[in-house]
Amino acid sequence: MNDKTSLITLADVAKTAGVGESTVSRVLRNHGSFSDKTRTRVMAAVEALGYVPNRIAGTLASTGSPLVAIIVPSLSNIVFSDVLSGITRTLEAGQRQAVFAVTDYDAEREEALVAAVLAWRPAAVMLVGLEHSAGTRRMLGVAGCRVIELLDVDGTPMDIAVGFSHRAAGRATADAMIAGGYRRVAYVGHDIRRDTRSAKRFNAFTQRLQEAGIPLHDHDIRPSPSSISEGKQGLANVLERSPDIDAVYFSNDDMALGGYFHCLAAGIAVPERLAIIGFNALDICRHTPQPIASIRTPRIEAGQRAAELFLADAPAQTLDLGFSLVEGKTIRRE
Amino acid sequence: MNDKTSLITLADVAKTAGVGESTVSRVLRNHGSFSDKTRTRVMAAVEALGYVPNRIAGTLASTGSPLVAIIVPSLSNIVFSDVLSGITRTLEAGQRQAVFAVTDYDAEREEALVAAVLAWRPAAVMLVGLEHSAGTRRMLGVAGCRVIELLDVDGTPMDIAVGFSHRAAGRATADAMIAGGYRRVAYVGHDIRRDTRSAKRFNAFTQRLQEAGIPLHDHDIRPSPSSISEGKQGLANVLERSPDIDAVYFSNDDMALGGYFHCLAAGIAVPERLAIIGFNALDICRHTPQPIASIRTPRIEAGQRAAELFLADAPAQTLDLGFSLVEGKTIRRE
DNA sequence: CAGTTCAATGGCAGCGCTGCCAATTTCAAC
DNA sequence: GTTGAAATTGGCAGCGCTGCCATTGAACTG
Numbered sequence: 001m002n003d004k005t006s007l008i009t010l011a012d013v014a015k016t017a018g019v020g021e022s023t024v025s026r027v028l029r030n031h032g033s034f035s036d037k038t039r040t041r042v043m044a045a046v047e048a049l050g051y052v053p054n055r056i057a058g059t060l061a062s063t064g065s066p067l068v069a070i071i072v073p074s075l076s077n078i079v080f081s082d083v084l085s086g087i088t089r090t091l092e093a094g095q096r097q098a099v100f101a102v103t104d105y106d107a108e109r110e111e112a113l114v115a116a117v118l119a120w121r122p123a124a125v126m127l128v129g130l131e132h133s134a135g136t137r138r139m140l141g142v143a144g145c146r147v148i149e150l151l152d153v154d155g156t157p158m159d160i161a162v163g164f165s166h167r168a169a170g171r172a173t174a175d176a177m178i179a180g181g182y183r184r185v186a187y188v189g190h191d192i193r194r195d196t197r198s199a200k201r202f203n204a205f206t207q208r209l210q211e212a213g214i215p216l217h218d219h220d221i222r223p224s225p226s227s228i229s230e231g232k233q234g235l236a237n238v239l240e241r242s243p244d245i246d247a248v249y250f251s252n253d254d255m256a257l258g259g260y261f262h263c264l265a266a267g268i269a270v271p272e273r274l275a276i277i278g279f280n281a282l283d284i285c286r287h288t289p290q291p292i293a294s295i296r297t298p299r300i301e302a303g304q305r306a307a308e309l310f311l312a313d314a315p316a317q318t319l320d321l322g323f324s325l326v327e328g329k330t331i332r333r334e
Numbered sequence: 335m336n337d338k339t340s341l342i343t344l345a346d347v348a349k350t351a352g353v354g355e356s357t358v359s360r361v362l363r364n365h366g367s368f369s370d371k372t373r374t375r376v377m378a379a380v381e382a383l384g385y386v387p388n389r390i391a392g393t394l395a396s397t398g399s400p401l402v403a404i405i406v407p408s409l410s411n412i413v414f415s416d417v418l419s420g421i422t423r424t425l426e427a428g429q430r431q432a433v434f435a436v437t438d439y440d441a442e443r444e445e446a447l448v449a450a451v452l453a454w455r456p457a458a459v460m461l462v463g464l465e466h467s468a469g470t471r472r473m474l475g476v477a478g479c480r481v482i483e484l485l486d487v488d489g490t491p492m493d494i495a496v497g498f499s500h501r502a503a504g505r506a507t508a509d510a511m512i513a514g515g516y517r518r519v520a521y522v523g524h525d526i527r528r529d530t531r532s533a534k535r536f537n538a539f540t541q542r543l544q545e546a547g548i549p550l551h552d553h554d555i556r557p558s559p560s561s562i563s564e565g566k567q568g569l570a571n572v573l574e575r576s577p578d579i580d581a582v583y584f585s586n587d588d589m590a591l592g593g594y595f596h597c598l599a600a601g602i603a604v605p606e607r608l609a610i611i612g613f614n615a616l617d618i619c620r621h622t623p624q625p626i627a628s629i630r631t632p633r634i635e636a637g638q639r640a641a642e643l644f645l646a647d648a649p650a651q652t653l654d655l656g657f658s659l660v661e662g663k664t665i666r667r668e
Numbered sequence: 669c670a671g672t673t674c675a676a677t678g679g680c681a682g683c684g685c686t687g688c689c690a691a692t693t694t695c696a697a698c
Numbered sequence: 699g700t701t702g703a704a705a706t707t708g709g710c711a712g713c714g715c716t717g718c719c720a721t722t723g724a725a726c727t728g
Contacts, residue, residue, distance in 0.1 A: 007478070009714055020678035025716060033675055050476060055453040056399075057714035060390045060683050070434075075415040075422075085409040088436050092447075097454065100404075100434040102422050113426075119389040120431065142384060144341070228621040257618065264623045284591065284618065287562040289598045343684055354708035359686060367705055391684035394713050 008049045017045035028053060055097075059121075065145075068096050068310070069117035069125045073105045073195075077226065077254070079280060079299055080128065083150055086303025087126060094311040096123070105194035105225070111136045118143050124310045130155035131196045148306045151299070152197055153320045161318040162306040166197045169295050169323050170204030173249055173277055176293070176325055178212045180332050182247035182275060185209060187219040188234035188259060189251035190226035198226075198251045201279065205249055218242040226251060231258025239268075247275035247331070253282040256292055260330065264289075276330040285328070293328035342383045351379035362387060389431075393455075399479075402430050402644070403451035403459045407439045407529075411560065411588070413614060413633055414462065417484055420637025421460060428645040430457070439528035439559070445470045452477050458644045464489035465530045482640045485633070486531055487654045496640040496653045500531045503629050503657050504538030507583055507611055510627070510659055512546045514666050516581035516609055519543060521553040522568035522593060523585035524560035532560075532585045535613065539583055552576040560585060565592025573602075581609035581665070587616040590626055594664065598623075610664040619662070627662035 010028075014021045019038060026032040027042040034042075045051070059065055068091055072080040088098050099120055103110040111133045117125060118139060124146035130153075132140075140147045140158055147159040154167050177185055187206070192199045206216045218241055220234040231250055235258070238245065250256035256278025263270050270276055270290060278285060281296035298321040305319060327333065344362075348355045353372060360366040361376040379385070393399055402425055406414040422432050433454055437444040445467045451459060452473060458480035464487075466474075474481045474492055481493040488501050511519055521540070526533045540550045552575055554568040565584055569592070572579060584590035590612025597604050604610055604624060612619060615630035632655040639653060661667065 007476075011714080014678095021714095022679080022716080022718095023677055026677085029716090033677090035676065038676080050473075052449065052452050052473070052477075054394075054455060054714055056390055056394045056455055057683090058716070060388075060394050060685090061714075061716040062683085063716090065390075075419040076412075078410075078412065078415070081409040081412070081415045085436065088409075088434065092435070097450065098434045100422065100432045101426070102419065115386065116431065118386050121388060121390055139386075142341075143386075228618055232621060258621060261621050261623060284562055287566060287592060287595050289595060345684080348708095355684095356686075356688095356709080357707055360707090363686090367707090369706065372706080388684055391713090392686070394715090395684075395686040396713085397686090 008051050010051075010053070013042065013045045013049060013051050016049060017041045065121050065123045066096050067099055067120050067122040068307075069099050069101070069114075069120065069122040071101045071103060071110060071113050071117065071125065071127050073103050073128055074225070075102055077252075078282060079151075079252075079297075082299035083128070083303040086300035086305075087307045088303075090304045090307035090311070094307070096311075105191070107131075107133045107136075111139075114139055118145075121145075124148055126150060126306060128152075129197060130157060130161065146310055148310060150302055150306055151297075152200075153318050154200055157316070157318055159316045160306070160309055160314065162302050162309065162321065163319075164297060164302075164321050164323045166200040167204040169279065169297075170201035171208045172323070172325055173201070173279070173295060174205045174208035174212070176277065176331065177209070177247050177249070177275070178214065180247070180275060183214055184217045184242070184245045185214060185247045185249065186217050186238045186242060186245045187221075187249045187251075188231060188238060188255055189219070189221045190230055190255060191224055192221055192251075195226075195251075198279075202251065217245050226254045228254055228258040228261065231255030232262045233258070235259040235262050245274065247271075247277070250276065250278045253278040253280045253285050253292065253294055256294065257282075257285060257288070260288060260290075260292055270330050271332050275332065277328075281326045286326075290329035291326070293331040294326045296324045296326050298323065342385050344385075344387070347376065347379045347383060347385050350383060351375045399455050399457045400430050401433055401454050401456040402641075403433050403435070403448075403454065403456040405435050405437060405444060405447050405451065405459065405461050407437050407462055408559065409436055411586075412616060413485075413586075413631075416633035417462070417637040420634035420639075421641045422637075424638045424641035424645070428641070430645075439525070441465075441467045441470075445473075448473055452479075455479075458482055460484060460640060460644075462486075463531060464491060464495065480644055482644060484636055484640055485631075486534075487652050488534055491650070491652055493650045494640070494643055494648065494653070495651075496636050496643065496655065498631060498636075498655050498657045500534040501538040503613065503631075504535035505542045506657075506659055507535070507613070507629060508539045508542035508546070510611065510665060511581050511583070511609070512543070512548065514581070514609060517548055518551045518576070518579045519548060519581045519583065520551050520572045520576060520579045521555075521583050521585075522565060522572060522589055523553070523555045524564055524589060525558055526555055526585075529560075529585075532613075536585065551579050560588045562588055562592040562595065565589030566596045567592070569593040569596050579608065581605075581611070584610065584612045587612040587614045587619045587626065587628055590628065591616075591619060591622070594622060594624075594626055604664050605666050609666065611662075615660045620660075624663035625660075627665040628660045630658045630660050632657065 014024045101113040126148045149161045151163040220237045222230040277293040281294040285292040348358045435447040460482045483495045485497040554571045556564040611627040615628040619626040
């Protein structure tokens with residue numbers, strides 16, 4: 001791979017400073033006791049030599065690991081960047097190092113990546129969602145590290161879960177539509193097989209509508225990841241089949257944005273003629289000419305809290321951070 | 335940190351399989367020669383024990399490192415998620431592991447993070463931009479690992495640079511405005527001190543205008559990171575001071591989107607009354623009622639190509655991937 | 669001033685793996 | 699059968715650091 005080798009080692013520093021290796025180690029980690037004079041000497045040697053400790057060696061020699069593995073489904077969705085952001089910010093303060101991988105929403109890939117990161121003996125593995133392959137669960141079960149599942153609490157976590165309930169979010173969205181007096185409601189979603197959380201929302205949503213005597217009028221589920229263009233297309237499809245719908249639930253804000261832009265371009269009055277509601281309350285949806293109704297989800301916070309729980313060595317638990325309905329101007333309130 | 339210790343080691347596998355440690359190592363890395371019978375026996379033992387190799391130990395013992403450090407300014411800007419995406423995808427195929435950190439556009443923090451990741455003896459460090467503190471440069475200079483600077487080629491790279499020219503992009507934008515016949519041009523930008531690349535675009539842009547005899551009419555530079563609301567606010571400020579401007583160059587598409595939404599909401603005709611052009615050609619800007627004029631930048635590709643160059647152990651070089659003007663409907667062509 | 673305590677320090681055995689080298693086996697060609 | 703080369707294989711010394719234990723003075727006690 002590359003021939004560099006830490007040119008200078010702790011032993012060099014010890015020699016230069018005229019002290020023992022363990023003393024250098026103690027000073028550098030500020031652990032154990034040593035005199036001020038020694039510290040000064042050691043630091044001078046470190047400075048003079050430009051010594052950078054080798055964490056690989058340090059980690060191998062010590063018990064714990066400063067590594068935290070983070071595995072997300074995707075990076076094209078801002079949702080996961082937010083989570084990542086929250087995690088790394090907090091981890092940094094805890095002197096931990098993040099190792100990172102992307103599954104592309106593929107459970108098999110997730111399993112392979114978990115195996116790969118486990119080889120680095122991380123102190124924790126953070127994953128998104130509660131649905132994982134049997135192999136993934138088995139490996140994590142015997143790995144002896146913390147396992148933190150993010151952005152979902154509808155299920156049984158392996159260890160710690162930090163997030164919110166997608167089923168409750170789906171129900172809350174249905175309630176908003178019921179309260180708004182909508183009766184011909186459609187759903188436009190994205191790849192439901194891979195994004196199990198959007199499936200949970202969708203199911204809870206339709207079930208709640210059903211209970212209120214409002215069967216889902218129509219739906220269009222795109223077979224691809226969520227995007228603005230898919231949202232646009234999905235809404236166009238639905239409108240062609242069912243021109244009489246009065247409200248649409250989009251699987252998330254990217255999709256909703258596509259739908260909203262379609263309405264703007266096609267001159268469909270929102271919310272008079274058609275109500276729109278999304279999910280995630282992305283920043284951009286707060287700034288469109290009409291703010292788009294959505295569900296605000298604690299993404300950065302989830303990452304942050306997850307990292308905090310890990311750093312505090314908290315016991316196994318499920319932390320539900322909740323969500324909140326953002327009214328916006330694309331749905332009427334009764 | 336945590337008390338887990340790899341319960342079973344390579345020695346256990348060797349014992350179980352009835353072979354030597356080095357043989358197990360050879361089989362597992364598929365390196366060196368061994369018989370099929372041996373392979374079968376070793377793999378059976380690995381399977382039976384659920385052995386996961388310890389890469390920490392492996393890396394310490396061997397020369398090269400499979401680690402690649404990636405340091406980005408931010409994650410809230412999709413631009414960097416794209417780059418990350420391109421890098422990790424390619425790296426994964428090369429059996430490398432990404433370690434990851436975020437600077438928040440802070441050079442001091444970048445320096446600290448470089449020191450931190452260097453402690454992991456990565457085979458390469460990937461950074462964004464060509465401007466780095468003296469300390470950062472010095473450390474990377476002696477680290478003996480590859481250094482890859484992304485998304486900018488306007489300057490002297492330490493080793494490999496993959497990206498495009500922001501100065502050329504700024505000029506191209508000015509040219510588009512000149513060609514469109516705009517004469518009262520304004521700029522709305524974000525924190526120029528921290529985002530040196532946007533500063534390069536801005537400078538080249540104004541200089542080109544100047545050369546064409548069109549001094550910049552007005553500008554508003556927000557002191558914060560780019561965002562939709564800042565773009566909105568910036569344009570509002572400019573319009574208040576200079577209601578007669580006929581075109582605005584936004585520091586990027588997030589800002590431009592804010593400006594565009596402001597126009598939509600305020601009933602300002604685009605591009606008749608006011609032309610808008612951004613930078614990056616984000617997906618969303620291709621789907622607004624009027625696609626927003628912008629500069630398409632090869633972000634995912636930059637990540638990908640950078641990772642490929644690294645994997646191929648390419649010599650030091652600057653790889654300019656170029657960019658392209660996306661006309662959109664928010665600027666008129668003469 | 670002897671006896672005790674304790675901060676300050678060095679020595680050294682690993683952590684789990686790889687790389688080198690030597691030993692052993694296999695096999696084709698003679 | 700033999701012989702030499704090639705294929706297999708095991709042993710073991712580290713990689714650079716930490717953790718444990720022993721050692722050393724110096725400060726303190728009475």
